[in-house]
Amino acid sequence: MDDSIPLQTKITSGKPSLQERVVSLYESHREGIYRFLVGHGLPPGEAQEVAQDVFVDLFNALRKGTSIGSEQAWLYTVAGRAAVDYWRRNRFAGSAQIDFDSAAIDLRSSEPSPEVQAATGERLRRVAAAVARLSKEQRMCIQLRMQGLRYREIASILGVSTSTAAEWLVSAVGSVRRDSQ
Amino acid sequence: MSKHLSQEQLLRHLDGELSPFAGWKAASHLKTCWACQVELDHLKERIAAIVDAQSLVSGPALPPPPRPWARLEPRLERASAEAVPAWRGIVPLGGKYFKSALALSGAALALAVVGVSLWFSAPPVFAKDVLARVTTADGKRLAVTNRHVARQRVRIVKTSRSAAAKTVRVASWSSSKATYWESAEPVGAELLERYASRGLRSALPLSPTSMQAWVEAAGAEPSAARDRGSIRVEVASQGAGRAHGLERVSLRIKEEDWHLDEMTLAFADATYQITEEESGVVAREQVPADVMAHLDPVEPATGTTAAPEAVSIPAASTVNLDDLEMGVRYDLHQIGADLDEAIEITPRPPDRIRVEALQVSPKTRERLTALLGNKPGVHLDFAAPGSAARTPTATHIVTQAGGSPAPADARLVAYFGSAEAQENYTRLVLEASGTLLSHLYAMQELATRWPEDQGLRLSASARSQLDAMVRDHALEVEKFASGLHRELAPLLEHFGLPMSEPASAQARVPWREGARTGLDAALRVNRVLRSLLATSDSPLTTEQAFPRLRQDLDDLQKIAVQL
Numbered sequence: 132m133d134d135s136i137p138l139q140t141k142i143t144s145g146k147p148s149l150q151e152r153v154v155s156l157y158e159s160h161r162e163g164i165y166r167f168l169v170g171h172g173l174p175p176g177e178a179q180e181v182a183q184d185v186f187v188d189l190f191n192a193l194r195k196g197t198s199i200g201s202e203q204a205w206l207y208t209v210a211g212r213a214a215v216d217y218w219r220r221n222r223f224a225g226s227a228q229i230d231f232d233s234a235a236i237d238l239r240s241s242e243p244s245p246e247v248q249a250a251t252g253e254r255l256r257r258v259a260a261a262v263a264r265l266s267k268e269q270r271m272c273i274q275l276r277m278q279g280l281r282y283r284e285i286a287s288i289l290g291v292s293t294s295t296a297a298e299w300l301v302s303a304v305g306s307v308r309r310d311s312q
Numbered sequence: 313m314s315k316h317l318s319q320e321q322l323l324r325h326l327d328g329e330l331s332p333f334a335g336w337k338a339a340s341h342l343k344t345c346w347a348c349q350v351e352l353d354h355l356k357e358r359i360a361a362i363v364d365a366q367s368l369v370s371g372p373a374l375p376p377p378p379r380p381w382a383r384l385e386p387r388l389e390r391a392s393a394e395a396v397p398a399w400r401g402i403v404p405l406g407g408k409y410f411k412s413a414l415a416l417s418g419a420a421l422a423l424a425v426v427g428v429s430l431w432f433s434a435p436p437v438f439a440k441d442v443l444a445r446v447t448t449a450d451g452k453r454l455a456v457t458n459r460h461v462a463r464q465r466v467r468i469v470k471t472s473r474s475a476a477a478k479t480v481r482v483a484s485w486s487s488s489k490a491t492y493w494e495s496a497e498p499v500g501a502e503l504l505e506r507y508a509s510r511g512l513r514s515a516l517p518l519s520p521t522s523m524q525a526w527v528e529a530a531g532a533e534p535s536a537a538r539d540r541g542s543i544r545v546e547v548a549s550q551g552a553g554r555a556h557g558l559e560r561v562s563l564r565i566k567e568e569d570w571h572l573d574e575m576t577l578a579f580a581d582a583t584y585q586i587t588e589e590e591s592g593v594v595a596r597e598q599v600p601a602d603v604m605a606h607l608d609p610v611e612p613a614t615g616t617t618a619a620p621e622a623v624s625i626p627a628a629s630t631v632n633l634d635d636l637e638m639g640v641r642y643d644l645h646q647i648g649a650d651l652d653e654a655i656e657i658t659p660r661p662p663d664r665i666r667v668e669a670l671q672v673s674p675k676t677r678e679r680l681t682a683l684l685g686n687k688p689g690v691h692l693d694f695a696a697p698g699s700a701a702r703t704p705t706a707t708h709i710v711t712q713a714g715g716s717p718a719p720a721d722a723r724l725v726a727y728f729g730s731a732e733a734q735e736n737y738t739r740l741v742l743e744a745s746g747t748l749l750s751h752l753y754a755m756q757e758l759a760t761r762w763p764e765d766q767g768l769r770l771s772a773s774a775r776s777q778l779d780a781m782v783r784d785h786a787l788e789v790e791k792f793a794s795g796l797h798r799e800l801a802p803l804l805e806h807f808g809l810p811m812s813e814p815a816s817a818q819a820r821v822p823w824r825e826g827a828r829t830g831l832d833a834a835l836r837v838n839r840v841l842r843s844l845l846a847t848s849d850s851p852l853t854t855e856q857a858f859p860r861l862r863q864d865l866d867d868l869q870k871i872a873v874q875l
Contacts, residue, residue, distance in 0.1 A: 150388050157384045166371045179377045183384065190388050195546070197535035198438035212532070212550045219555065258361045259369035277363060282329050290531070290552055292693060294656070294668045297329065301320045308358050 171214040261310035269303035333753035439534035449570035487607040748792035755827035786875035793872035833868040
C-alpha cells in the first residue's frame with residue numbers, strides 16, 4: 132500500500148461524486164446546449180441562464196434517483212422544452228440570424244485539395260442555410276434527433292404525436308435536399 | 313413486400329423506429345431491392361450533410377455567450393442544501409469537523425460505509441415503473457362489477473396565498489356506469505371542476521385514471537424517490553401543463569402494495585393535497601339510495617331532477633379504456649388491418665384511444681374512416697402519405713446464382729429444373745413465411761398489451777373479442793405452418809432429409825407463451841429460407857441449411873398445433 136496518498140483520495144478517487152459528474156457534464160456540454168437554445172431563438176443572455184439551469188435540474192433529478200438513460204439526451208430534452216416554452220411566450224421569436232455566406236468552416240479533414248475543400252465548404256453552407264429556412268419545429272426535430280433522442284421523446288417535447296414528429300423529420304430532410312441543390 | 317419503402321419507412325428503419333414486424337419486413341425488403349438500398353444510401357448521405365453543416369457551419373456561426381461561464385459548483389451546493397438527504401444528519405460535514413487527518417479519514421470511511429449500505433438497501437426506483445405498478449394494483453383494487461361499487465373518502469387540504477388553509481372531506485362512489493362525488497364544502501366542487509377541465513369528471517379523486525391524467529397534464533418526465541417507506545413521484549409542470557396553470561403534481565405511493573394514497577396538485581393559485589382516508593369496493597346494497605340514483609342514472613321521464621342538497625357533483629359515464637381499445641383492435645382485425653404494421657393504437661386516459669394510421673393507402677384510409685371515424689372515444693389520425701412513394705412493383709427475389717454457380721446452387725437449380733422455377737418457389741415459400749410471421753407478431757402484440765394478469769381488467773365481452781382474435785390468428789398460424797411443412801418436405805426429402813409426419817394436436821399451451829415460442833421458431837425458419845434461397849448476409853449451403861430447416865419446421869409445426 133502506498134502511504135504517500137491521503138486516505139480520502141484513495142477512497143474517493145475510484146468514482147466521481149454526483150456533483151463532480153454533473154460539473155464534468157456541464158463543462159463538456161454547456162456550449163452545445165447554449166448553441167442549441169440560441170439556435171432556437173432564445174436571446175444569448177437567456178440561453179446562457181437556461182443552459183446553466185438544465186444542469187442544476189439534472190443534478191436534482193439524479194439526486195432523487197430518477198432513472199436517466201442518456202444524460203446528454205436528458206439535458207437536450209429539458210433544453211428543448213425550455214425552447215418550446217420560450218416560443219409560446221414569444222410567439223414571434225425567430226431563429227438566430229446567421230450569415231452563412233461568410234461563416235468560417237473548419238473542415239479539419241484530409242480533403243485532397245483546396246478546391247475540394249472549397250467545394251465541400253460551399254455545399255455545407257448551402258445545407259446549413261437550407262436547415263435555417265426550415266420551420267422551427269422541423270429544426271428542433273433535426274437537432275434533437277442529432278442528440279440521440281427517440282421520436283417519442285421529440286414528440287413529447289413538441290407536444291405532437293409520434294407520427295407527426297416523424298413526418299416533420301422526413302419533410303425536413305427532403306426540404307434540405309431540395310433547397311440546398 | 314410488394315412495394316418500395318417510403319422515405320418515412322426508410323428513415324424510421326435507419327433510426328430503429330419501426331415496430332419489430334415492420335422492421336423485419338423493411339430489412340427483408342432491403343435485402344432484395346436495389347432501388348431501396350440506393351435510396352437508403354442517399355438518405356444517409358443527406359443526413360450526414362445535415363449533421364456536418366450543423367456542427368461545422370451553423371453552430372460556430374452563432375453568437376458566443378455574452379458572459380464567461382460561471383462555476384456550477386455553488387449552485388449545486390445550494391441545491392444540495394435545499395433538501396438534505398437523511399444520511400447527511402448522521403455524518404457531520406464541514407471544514408471545522410475535519411481538522412485532523414484521522415477525523416478526515418474516519419468521516420470518509422463512514423460515508424463510504426453509509427453509501428455502500430444505502431446502495432445495497434435501497435435500489436433506485438423508476439417513476440414509469442412505479443406508475444405502471446400503481447395502475448395495475450389500484451386498478452384491481454378498485455375494479456367493480458355490476459353488483460359492486462367502488463367507494464372512496466378523501467381529505468382535501470387547500471392552501472393558497474390569499475386565504476388560510478382549508479380542510480374538507482369528499483366522499484365518492486364509482487359504479488360501472490357512473491361516478492359521483494359528494495361534499496358539503498365548495499372546495500370539493502372546486503376541485504371537481506379542476507378534474508372536469510382535464511376530462512376527469514368520471515374518475516375517483518385518487519385512482520389510476522386521475523393519476524395518469526394529471527401526470528400527463530404536467531407534460532414532463534416524472535421522477536421517483538423513496539421517502540420513509542413510501543415512494544414519492546414528482547412532476548414539475550412544463551409547457552402546456554404550465555399554460556393551464558398546473559405547476560406540479562406530487563404522488564405518494566405505499567411501496568408494500570403499490571397503492572396511491574396521496575396526491576398533491578399545485579396550481580398557480582392554489583394547492584390541493586388529496587389524502588385517502590378510506591377506499592374499497594362495497595356491494596350496491598350498502599350504498600345509500602340517493603347515491604345509487606346518481607350511479608344508475610335513469611332516463612328522466614318528465615321535467616328535471618332536483619339536485620340533492622349539499623351535492624355538488626353530477627354523475628358521468630365512465631370509460632373502460634381497455635375495453636375501448638379492445639373494441640378498436642377487434643374492428644381492425646375484422647378487416648385484416650391488425651396485420652398492418654402501419655397502425656399505432658395508443659390509449660389516452662381518461663377516455664380516449666388514439667389510432668394513428670401511418671402511410672396507409674387511400675383505400676385503407678377510407679375503410680378505417682368508415683370503421684372508426686364515428687366511434688365514440690376514438691381519435692383517428694392519418695399521417696400524410698409519403699411524398700416520395702414510388703410506383704409499386706413486384707417483389708424481386710434474387711437467387712444466389714452468380715457467374716459460376718456453387719455446387720450446392722447447381723444442385724438446387726437441378727432440383728427445380730430452372731432458375732426461374734426456383735425463383736417462383738422461393739417467392740411462394742417466403743410469402744407464406746411472411747404471412748405466418750404477421751399473424752404471430754399480431755398475437756405477440758396482444759400478449760404484450762394484455763399480459764395474463766391484466767386480462768382481468770377486461771369486461772366479459774372484451775375478453776371474448778380477445779379470445780376470438782387469438783383463435784383466428786392461431787388457426788392461420790397452424791394453416792401456414794402446416795403448409796410450409798408440406799411444401800418443403802419434398803425438397804428436404806430429395807436432399808436425404810425426410811421430414812417426420814406432421815404433429816397432431818397435443819395438449820394446448822397458453823397462447824401467450826405459444827405466440828412467443830412460435831415467433832422465435834418462425835423467424836428461424838424464415839432466416840434459413842432466405843439464407844438458402846434468396847440473398848442473405850450469411851448464405852448457407854444446402855448441407856448447412858437443410859438440417860436446421862428440418863428441425864425449425866418441426867418445432868414450428870408442433871407449436872402451431874398446440875396454440
